Amino acid sequence: MEPFAPGKIIPTCSGIPAKVVKYLAEGGQGVVYVVEYGGEKKAMKWYKDGALKNSDLFYKNLVKNAEKGSPDPAFLWPITATEQVDGSFGYIMDLRAEGYYELCDFTLAKVTFTSFKAATEACIRIVSAFRLLHNSGYCYQDMNDGNFFINPKTGDVRICDNDNITANKTDTFILGTPRYMAPEIVVSGGREKPNTQTDRFSLAVVLFMILCMNHPLEGKHWLVPCLTPAMEKKLYGSDAVFIFDKDDDSNRPVKGVHDNVLQRWKYMPSYIQDAFFTAFSKEAIHNPARRLRELDWLKVLVRFQSDIVRCPHCRNEVFIQDASDTRCDDCGRTVEVKHTLKLADYSITAAKGTRIYRCQLGACNADDALDRIGVIVSRDDDPNMLGFRNMTKDTFLAITPSGKQKQLKAGDVVPLKAGITLQLPGGKTIGIN
Known part of the structure; x- marks a missing residue:
């Protein structure tokens, strides 16, 4: 027409x-x-x-x-x-707002994130959106780099092409997009249909591409004069191998071709690497039930975001290791960690703007994972004086090393002083060091 x-x-x-x-x-x-x-x-x-x-x-x-x-x-x-x-x-x-760019613009280096913190925020927002989508009984079906519009400054995300979304395991004759389809769909030639588990494979691909700027299955095996349909079926399906597979180095990134991912991967914290090892293990590639769920991703991503700080000497972003002093890879000077927060399973750097979520305090309901517990703030008259602000509606107890207790109501701030323990409803605690 x-x-x-x-x-x-x-x-x-x-x-x-x-x-x-x-x-x-x-x-x-x-x-x-x-x-x-x-x-x-x-x-x-x-x-x-x-x-x-x-x-x-x-x-x-x-x-x-x-x-x-x-x-x-x-x-x-x-x-x-x-x-x-x-x-x-x-x-x-709705119309897409100004200042948002397609994910493919980032992977092709036409647009870059202004910070790694913004890139991580984009990952968190994407995972959170798909958590709610799946919890509502939907399957996205056709996730790819054309679905996501991202603000490079803030990491805010808009997800388009939602007309293919349907109830989980419902056949609408949509299979997905090459390079993003789960291996079982590639291998079956369309007999297997998109579902929540195939979404989760595609989600892991998208996260890897945002953080590492390379497809997780495109290493040495990908470097052939011409990729035929039969070869693509092996590369993305029957013989898929993660480029950093722990036990199979046959598809490693090639220096001079895959420099972005080689450079980025070595700086990734071990817990981020471990998440991708699991997401793209041969078990997860061939057994959909072994794939990471959205809550698993949220736990590692919010931790990663907490570990990204600015070097006070050169303003380069530094990935803090084990909540301890870390050498800046740009200027070579030490980034001193003055305060840390002891959470359920690990400690994080307490820097201005650091956010603490429910999923960082131990086992939780997936729906509560991104509930904000607190945020680190500074005094207006002294930016070096930091405090923990209660972002919930509940009242916490701030307990000093001597045993003195003070109520921390919604919106209240307690100074960051070593030895203070914050006691939350339900027995959860946060230690200040």
């Missing part, structure tokens, strides 16, 4: 008409327009004739998802489906 002209009125299932303002973009599946909807500028994706294998099933799922609503604000979720016009249909969604 011909493109919609400005002024064209499209009826929607909500009863609020959409008025076409202008053409915005186009992909293989559909065309995107800027529209006026309910007095606001929105985006409308309109499907091309013949783009969908089962348009009736797809349309019913789209209407249902719009009615149910988004599980997380990060998703550019369908606000409403349109009514069918001239044999096709579309849906209304």
Whole structure:
């Protein structure tokens, strides 16, 4: 059909008409327009004739998802489906804000994060969004580097292409995108269908690409004159090998070709490396039940974010090792760790802006994982004076080494002084050193 002209009125299932303002973009599946909807500028994706294998099933799922609503604000979720016009249909969604770039722009080095802390924040937000998606009974199905728009300064994320999302283990004739599909889908040739576990493999690929700027399966095996479909089936499916597999070095990164990942990997803390060892182990590649869950990722990512601090001498980002003084790899001077927080299983650096989440205090419900417990703040008149602010609605007890107790109500701050223990409801504690 011909493109919609400005002024064209499209009826929607909500009863609020959409008025076409202008053409915005186009992909293989559909065309995107800027529209006026309910007095606001929105985006409308309109499907091309013949783009969908089962348009009736797809349309019913789209209407249902719009009615149910988004599980997380990060998703550019369908606000409403349109009514069918001239044999096709579309849906209304929010416009992407300025300052966000596709993940592929980062992996191709067209855009860079302003800090590693921002990159880690992006990972946390992506994992959190998919945790809520999966907990709502959905499967994303087609995760790839075109789905994510990221703010390089803040790490804020917007997730698009949510029209393929459906109930877990529901067949909508969507298999995924090459390089991001789980190995069992690649090997089966489409007999295996996307589900929560295949999402989790794709999620691990996305996280590795954000942090290490390389595909986790593309090492030496990938360096051939021409990748045939049969070879790709082996590389990403039957013979997939993680480039840093502990027991199989046949697919290692090649110096001069994979320099980004070689440089980044050596600086990754051991617990981040261990998470990827597990996520891309041969057991996890071939047994979906062995893949890391969202809560597992959140635990290591929030820890990693806490361990990233600025060198006070040159402002380079430093990955603190074991919450102790660490040499800056840029200027060579020592970054002194003045205060630490002893959590359930490890200690972290207590620097201004450090956030403490529920998942860092031991076993927790997945829904509570990113509940903020506290944040490290500084005094306005003395930036070197740090304190712990209670970010919950509960009252903590601050206990000094001599046994004196003080209530720490919501929003209250206790100075960071060695020996103080914060006692939280439920028996959880945080030690200040």
